[in-house]
Each structure stands twice: as C-alpha cells, then as structure tokens.
Amino acid sequence: MNSKVPLLSIRDLQVSFNTREGLVRAVDGISFDVEHGESIGIVGESGSGKSVMVNAILRLNFATEVIVKGEILFDGVDLLKLSEAEMTRIRGREIAMIFQDPLSALNPFYTVGHQIGEAYLVHHPDASKSEVNRIVLNALDKVGIPEAAKRIKSYPHEFSGGMRQRIVIAIALVNDPKLLIADEPTTALDVTVQAQILDLIQSLREQSDSAVILITHDLGVVAETAQRVMVMYAGRAAESSTVTSLFEAPSHPYTQGLMRSVHSLENSSRGSLKSILGVPPSLINLPGGCAFRPRCSHQLGDQSKCNTDKPELRLVGKSNVACHLPDEIIKSNSVSDV
Amino acid sequence: MLSFVCRRLFFAVILLFVVSAFTYVIFAALPSDPAALTCGKNCRPEVIAQNRVRLGYDKSIPEQYGNFLKGIVSGRTYGAGEGVHCPAPSLGYSFRKHQCVTDLITRTLPVTASVALGAFVLWMLIGIGLGTMAALKRGRWPDRLATGFSVIGISLPTFFIGLLGIMVFVIWTGLLPFPRYEGITADPAKWFMSLILPWFTLAVVSASSYIRLTRNGILEVMNEEFVRLGLAKGLKRRTLIVKYVMRAALLPIVTIAGLDFAALLGGAVITESVFSLPGMGKLSIMAVNDSDLSILVATTLVAATFIVIANALVDILYGFLDPRVRTY
Structure with missing residues (x-):
C-alpha cells in the first residue's frame, strides 16, 4: 500500500x-x-x-x-x-x-x-x-x-x-x-x-x-x-486538533465549556464546577444552522450565519474549528477564557 | 455434579409426597360421599353404611391416606371378604367401572403419551422454526405471517381448531379417516393416521406462544453486546445466529417446554374429548361426571408426578446448558 x-x-x-x-x-x-x-x-x-x-x-x-x-x-x-x-x-x-x-x-x-x-x-x-x-x-x-x-x-x-x-x-x-x-x-x-x-x-x-x-x-x-482529538457535538465535528493545542487553547465554545466542566485542582480553587447550560439537542429533524447555537455563550443575533448555515471545520490558530464566530473572537476566547 | 443431581432428585421425591397428601386431602374434603356412590339410586342407608365400613371410608383421613400409600407400595384388597385385589402399585379401585385404577391408567397413558409426544415434536418445530424466521425477517412479510399465525392460534379455542380440522380434512376433503385410535403395536400406520389431526390441533395452539417466545428471545439476544462482539470478531452471520443467538435465546424455552410437555402428559382433556381418544384426559373427564373420586385422585397424582419429574429434569438440564447456574 x-x-x-x-x-x-x-x-x-x-x-x-x-x-x-x-x-x-x-x-x-x-x-x-x-x-x-x-x-x-x-x-x-x-x-x-x-x-x-x-x-x-x-x-x-x-x-x-x-x-x-x-x-x-x-x-x-x-x-x-x-x-x-x-x-x-x-x-x-x-x-x-x-x-x-x-x-x-x-x-x-x-x-x-x-x-x-x-x-x-x-x-x-x-x-x-x-x-x-x-x-x-x-x-x-x-x-x-x-x-x-x-x-x-x-x-x-x-x-x-x-x-x-x-x-x-x-x-x-x-x-x-x-x-x-x-x-x-x-x-x-x-x-x-x-x-x-x-x-x-x-x-x-x-x-x-x-x-x-x-x-x-x-x-x-x-x-x-x-495524539490528536476530535470533539463531536450533535453528530458533527466541533473541533479537531492535536491534544496539546486542544488543552492549551480550546477554541470552540463547546470545547471550552467541556474544559470548564472538568474537575481539576485549578478549577475547584475557583469555585464550583461550571456545567454547559441546556441539554444536547434531539437529533430528530435537527434545525438548520449551528446545532450548538441554543447553548452557546456567544449569541450573534437572529440574522447571523449561526441560524442558517452549519459551520464547517476551518483552521483557526492551531486548531480546526467549526464555528461562525470571527477568528479574532475564537482566538482571544481560547487564550483568556480558560 | 452427581451430588447436585441426587439432591435435586431427592427433593423431587419429597415434593411428590407432599403433592399426594394434598391431593388426597382435597378430594377427601369434597362434599360427595364415596360410599353412597358404590350402589345405585335406590340404595338403602344400611347398605351404604355397610359399604362405608367395608371400603374403609369410616376411618380418619390420615388413616385412609396411609392405606392409600400402602396400596401403592404393596397392592391392596378392596371390599370385605373375598374383595378385589389390585396388585402394587395400586392407586385405588373404581366401583363405577369395577376396575383397578392402575389398570385404567396403564391403558390410557399410552394414548395420552402418543398424543403428547407427537404434538410436542410438531409444536417445537413449528414454534421455533416460525419464531426464528420471524425474528430474522423482522418487520417483513415472513414476520407478519408468523405473528399473524400465532395470534390466530392463541385466540381460537382448542375444540374449535379440532372441529375445524375434522370438518376440513375428514368431512369435506376426505383426506384423513375419522380419527379412531389404534395402538401403535397393533397397527402403526393406523395409529399414525388417527393421530395426525390431534397432533396438529394441539401443536397449533401451543406453537403459537412458542413463536412469540422464540421471536422475542432472538430479537432480544441480537441486541446483546456479546453478539456485537462476535460480529466484530469476524464471525459469519450464520455462525453468529446459531452459536451465539440461538443458544442464548432457546435456553429459557427449554424450561417452559419441559413443563408444558409434562402438563400434556397428564391428559389433553379437550383434544382427547374432541377426537374421542381414550386417553387420560378423557378418563378424568368421565371420572368427574361420575364423581368417581378414586380415579380423580389417581389421575391428578399421575399428572402432578409428571410435572415434578419434568421440573427436576429441566433443572438438571439447565445446569448442563448454562455455565452460570452450575452450582457444583
């Protein structure tokens, strides 16, 4: 081969x-x-x-x-x-x-x-x-x-x-x-x-x-x-990158949420565990647009692409992220938020 | 292993004693007077009283039960003076039929056994065959056909299916002779012909529930993780079905089949009546009509014995088939 x-x-x-x-x-x-x-x-x-x-x-x-x-x-x-x-x-x-x-x-x-x-x-x-x-x-x-x-x-x-x-x-x-x-x-x-x-x-x-x-x-x-990780949400890839970059800088809002909900010494010193609000969507007749939108902490408004297009994976920084947020927001979030 | 079997059989014997005692007590408690049944309608009270003493019905129930057990072990003479002697194992004497009950049972049991055995083989074949087919072709026409068959089989009463069979195969088409029972040793071909309709009648009724049991069992096991692992190993579908699915799905059916078969050996009352087969079921029905307690006690006891034995055998067999319940 x-x-x-x-x-x-x-x-x-x-x-x-x-x-x-x-x-x-x-x-x-x-x-x-x-x-x-x-x-x-x-x-x-x-x-x-x-x-x-x-x-x-x-x-x-x-x-x-x-x-x-x-x-x-x-x-x-x-x-x-x-x-x-x-x-x-x-x-x-x-x-x-x-x-x-x-x-x-x-x-x-x-x-x-x-x-x-x-x-x-x-x-x-x-x-x-x-x-x-x-x-x-x-x-x-x-x-x-x-x-x-x-x-x-x-x-x-x-x-x-x-x-x-x-x-x-x-x-x-x-x-x-x-x-x-x-x-x-x-x-x-x-x-x-x-x-x-x-x-x-x-x-x-x-x-x-x-x-x-x-x-x-x-x-x-x-x-x-x-060595590499793919994060899945509602049947689609949310983020895909190497383990190191995922843990250093989780980019997708869902990945960030996952990271925050992990129980670690660092997390517990800052107070209680943070869960991701809401529940995973039903996979029956999933509406168009981003499946994570209802639980996302960034709301771009009703007119945004989030409501209409399913986000595809694209390279932002070191990770492939499926998110409609502008690159700058994804990058800044990934560093500051966790 | 051997100790497990011995222990199981020992408890079976104990259970039989308990069953026989219960049977005897229940029938003794019935409001009909067995002594009054020994002579005709215009019987004088003195004769009844005399008969009561001669037959031992004046004694206490435990004493009567003791005599009954003694009769099983060593035979018994019924009536005073000359009386009638029934050799061991004696299950009583019928004053209606003027015969030893044991003789009546040994004469009727082969008939019932013939009916039961043939029907059992048929219904297991139909039940497991159609059930498996239904499960493997779930949701498609073979499944609908098998499930439909089982609904009809369960809903229709046995006597109806029997009479329908006689009407279609004997009266309308003449494919089969009217069932007239012949012993297997006397004429095997006639024996077989006379039993085809009773076999199918019983088989249709029982197979119906076995179709469902098999179908649901297989579908349930097919969702088991270990079947998925078998598939992931690279096993062929056929190997998987036979070695993994069927083995697990049919285990519970062994238990039910053993007990169902034993119950049938006690007499297929309705089927035997419909086809006038001189079996134990027919004997029991006649005994009920005649209030012939001596026969009823005996047939009940024999039927119970079959169940107890089957129960023990199924338990032992299960130990062989399922490593998880092996207690030895």
Missing part, C-alpha cells in the same frame, strides 16, 4: 436511522483521517454520535436498520462498498474493537479460552489445536491475566469486570489488527481499574504499532492516551 494513503480516511460520513418520530441523523457529515500507528481520541457527550460512527466503520449495524452515506476508506478501499463476506475478513483481523461494557461483551456460554481462540480461528481456519492454544495462552499473558493456563477454561462470569475487559482486549489484539477501535473502554470500570486498562491499551499499542481510535466522554482519558 502507498504509505501516503492514510490507514483510515472517513469522508463526509452520514449515519441516520428511520424511526417513527422521524429521521435521526446520528452522524451528520464527519470527515477525518487516521494515520498508521496514530492514536486519535474522539470526545463528546452521550448521544453525540461517537459510538454510532465507529459502529458504522465496522458495519456492526446488525439488528437495526441504518442508512450510511459517504466513504470509509480503509487502506484505500471503501468499506461501505464491500460485500458482507469481504467485510467479515476485515472485522477482527484488520480492524478490531473493544467494547464499553465488559460485563456483557463476552458470551456467557463459552470459556474465555474458547472465545479468544475463536477470534483467531475465524481468520486462521487451518490453525492446529496446539497452535491456537499457544496463541490464546500468549494473549492472556499479554493482557496480564495471572495463571493463564488455569483460567483458560474459566467462564466470563468467573472474572471481575477489569479482568473481563482484559479478555476483551485479548480478543481484539489476537490477530494484530492495523486499527483498534476502543469504544469507551473504561466507562464501566472502577477508577483504579480504568487507569490500568488505559495503561494496558497504551503499552500494547506501542508494542504492536496498531493505530487506535479511542472513543470517550472523558477529556482526561484523551489527554493521557491520544
């Missing part, structure tokens, strides 16, 4: 669901690239479309009817144009996924050894029993399951939540995928375990040079693990 082609390139992706109330635009025109070996964080509140987007990448819309438009180029091939059979060869081998809730992500009826072995065997049908066994042991070892040889015959319910997430990670990494998608991998875990799991993902990434897309609603997690 041409090394200039990004590993994953998403172009104007739109994902919508037909519901009784109307069309839900969960993802409304997102574009971004992931380079080989890169780690990118996607941040947003619940319902901002992050999970829907990554599920669309692997086409995991198994039980629901969804409409997906745009392009998802993986190694230059549009995944949306592949047949279901071709797609099964990509899933788990080229692109693997870690899920949010390890308590429900493992099949309760099969041993963990079987489930890890199965993930390998699907893509290596000729592998011998002993080879699979060795791979499974190795995978359990890598993710830090003690006494792997003994636990191989245990069922998921015999493990703690953190251990189960390690097994889910072992399943994801057993085929050395080029891209690993982690959909809120620590949300369901204790704080202490969260750090362990993040460290694990980080160190495994360094060993294997897989690229990682990390979905989270926790800015702290992004700061620790990602």
Whole structure:
C-alpha cells in the first residue's frame, strides 16, 4: 500500500436511522483521517454520535436498520462498498474493537479460552489445536491475566469486570489488527481499574504499532492516551486538533465549556464546577444552522450565519474549528477564557 | 455434579409426597360421599353404611391416606371378604367401572403419551422454526405471517381448531379417516393416521406462544453486546445466529417446554374429548361426571408426578446448558 494513503480516511460520513418520530441523523457529515500507528481520541457527550460512527466503520449495524452515506476508506478501499463476506475478513483481523461494557461483551456460554481462540480461528481456519492454544495462552499473558493456563477454561462470569475487559482486549489484539477501535473502554470500570486498562491499551499499542481510535466522554482519558482529538457535538465535528493545542487553547465554545466542566485542582480553587447550560439537542429533524447555537455563550443575533448555515471545520490558530464566530473572537476566547 | 443431581432428585421425591397428601386431602374434603356412590339410586342407608365400613371410608383421613400409600407400595384388597385385589402399585379401585385404577391408567397413558409426544415434536418445530424466521425477517412479510399465525392460534379455542380440522380434512376433503385410535403395536400406520389431526390441533395452539417466545428471545439476544462482539470478531452471520443467538435465546424455552410437555402428559382433556381418544384426559373427564373420586385422585397424582419429574429434569438440564447456574 502507498504509505501516503492514510490507514483510515472517513469522508463526509452520514449515519441516520428511520424511526417513527422521524429521521435521526446520528452522524451528520464527519470527515477525518487516521494515520498508521496514530492514536486519535474522539470526545463528546452521550448521544453525540461517537459510538454510532465507529459502529458504522465496522458495519456492526446488525439488528437495526441504518442508512450510511459517504466513504470509509480503509487502506484505500471503501468499506461501505464491500460485500458482507469481504467485510467479515476485515472485522477482527484488520480492524478490531473493544467494547464499553465488559460485563456483557463476552458470551456467557463459552470459556474465555474458547472465545479468544475463536477470534483467531475465524481468520486462521487451518490453525492446529496446539497452535491456537499457544496463541490464546500468549494473549492472556499479554493482557496480564495471572495463571493463564488455569483460567483458560474459566467462564466470563468467573472474572471481575477489569479482568473481563482484559479478555476483551485479548480478543481484539489476537490477530494484530492495523486499527483498534476502543469504544469507551473504561466507562464501566472502577477508577483504579480504568487507569490500568488505559495503561494496558497504551503499552500494547506501542508494542504492536496498531493505530487506535479511542472513543470517550472523558477529556482526561484523551489527554493521557491520544495524539490528536476530535470533539463531536450533535453528530458533527466541533473541533479537531492535536491534544496539546486542544488543552492549551480550546477554541470552540463547546470545547471550552467541556474544559470548564472538568474537575481539576485549578478549577475547584475557583469555585464550583461550571456545567454547559441546556441539554444536547434531539437529533430528530435537527434545525438548520449551528446545532450548538441554543447553548452557546456567544449569541450573534437572529440574522447571523449561526441560524442558517452549519459551520464547517476551518483552521483557526492551531486548531480546526467549526464555528461562525470571527477568528479574532475564537482566538482571544481560547487564550483568556480558560 | 452427581451430588447436585441426587439432591435435586431427592427433593423431587419429597415434593411428590407432599403433592399426594394434598391431593388426597382435597378430594377427601369434597362434599360427595364415596360410599353412597358404590350402589345405585335406590340404595338403602344400611347398605351404604355397610359399604362405608367395608371400603374403609369410616376411618380418619390420615388413616385412609396411609392405606392409600400402602396400596401403592404393596397392592391392596378392596371390599370385605373375598374383595378385589389390585396388585402394587395400586392407586385405588373404581366401583363405577369395577376396575383397578392402575389398570385404567396403564391403558390410557399410552394414548395420552402418543398424543403428547407427537404434538410436542410438531409444536417445537413449528414454534421455533416460525419464531426464528420471524425474528430474522423482522418487520417483513415472513414476520407478519408468523405473528399473524400465532395470534390466530392463541385466540381460537382448542375444540374449535379440532372441529375445524375434522370438518376440513375428514368431512369435506376426505383426506384423513375419522380419527379412531389404534395402538401403535397393533397397527402403526393406523395409529399414525388417527393421530395426525390431534397432533396438529394441539401443536397449533401451543406453537403459537412458542413463536412469540422464540421471536422475542432472538430479537432480544441480537441486541446483546456479546453478539456485537462476535460480529466484530469476524464471525459469519450464520455462525453468529446459531452459536451465539440461538443458544442464548432457546435456553429459557427449554424450561417452559419441559413443563408444558409434562402438563400434556397428564391428559389433553379437550383434544382427547374432541377426537374421542381414550386417553387420560378423557378418563378424568368421565371420572368427574361420575364423581368417581378414586380415579380423580389417581389421575391428578399421575399428572402432578409428571410435572415434578419434568421440573427436576429441566433443572438438571439447565445446569448442563448454562455455565452460570452450575452450582457444583
């Protein structure tokens, strides 16, 4: 493959669901690239479309009817144009996924050894029993399951939540995928375990040079693990930049709001946490214009573009920002406000 | 594992004792006088009193129950003097039919078992088959068809479906002979022909709820995270459906199916009546009409026994099928 082609390139992706109330635009025109070996964080509140987007990448819309438009180029091939059979060869081998809730992500009826072995065997049908066994042991070892040889015959319910997430990670990494998608991998875990799991993902990434897309609603997690960040709001990208510039100078009013609502020593010395006023909009029949407008602290008035045009990402300073505010205001805000 | 099975079976036996005691007490408390039923309409009070003593109905209820249990273990002679001897296991003697109740049951049980077994196989095939189809083609015509079928099946009474079957297949088209039960050993072909309509009648009724159970179970499991993970692994859709979805969705159905089948073994009262099948259901109905308590106690007890046994078997089977409930 041409090394200039990004590993994953998403172009104007739109994902919508037909519901009784109307069309839900969960993802409304997102574009971004992931380079080989890169780690990118996607941040947003619940319902901002992050999970829907990554599920669309692997086409995991198994039980629901969804409409997906745009392009998802993986190694230059549009995944949306592949047949279901071709797609099964990509899933788990080229692109693997870690899920949010390890308590429900493992099949309760099969041993963990079987489930890890199965993930390998699907893509290596000729592998011998002993080879699979060795791979499974190795995978359990890598993710830090003690006494792997003994636990191989245990069922998921015999493990703690953190251990189960390690097994889910072992399943994801057993085929050395080029891209690993982690959909809120620590949300369901204790704080202490969260750090362990993040460290694990980080160190495994360094060993294997897989690229990682990390979905989270926790800015702290992004700061620790990602190189680049995309902030999503109501199915669209609000801001996209490197982790350093995002934390130094959050530019979009929404990002700024997110930053202010993070609990940190600095924040608490200044008084109570600031939440973003209002609630995320319903994604059904979203009105035109900027989706963040009703909650935005800058009101440009009824005649402004905010009411009519959806803002596109544009470069302001070091970040790509989707906002109609004049550059000077964005820049000055980003420095002074936080 | 073995200790789990033994423990489960031990409790099943205890439960059977409790059930038999309850059954006996309930029927003993009925206002009809079993002694008065032993002789005809113009019976003189002296004869009734005499019969009461001869049959042991003058004793206290615990004592009668004790004799009843003794009869099950070692057989019993009914009436005074010569009397009638029913060998063990004796469940009583019917003075209406002048027969040992155990004989009546061993004669009717194969009929009921034939009806139940065939209907069970059919309704599981129809129920799980159509239910799966409906779930996989959710919202499209196969789903509507299966769901529609189940609504009709649930709404129509059993006797109506049975009579409709007779009308269409026997009277109008003549495709089937009028069901006249023949033992399987006597004439297997006739046995089969005579049971087709009863089987379908029962199957349609029961399959209807199994269609819904299967459909909803599969749809529910399809939304489970572990199925999504299976798909994300790269498993083929068919593997996923069979190995992940069906396995999880059909587990609860095993429980219900076991109990439903056991209940049917106690006698499919309506179906047997509609098709005049000489099974346990028919026997029970006749016993009710005749106030023949000895038969009623026995059929109730046999039916309850099937349920208790099925319950124990389902529990044991469940332990094999679901690693989460294994307590050993």
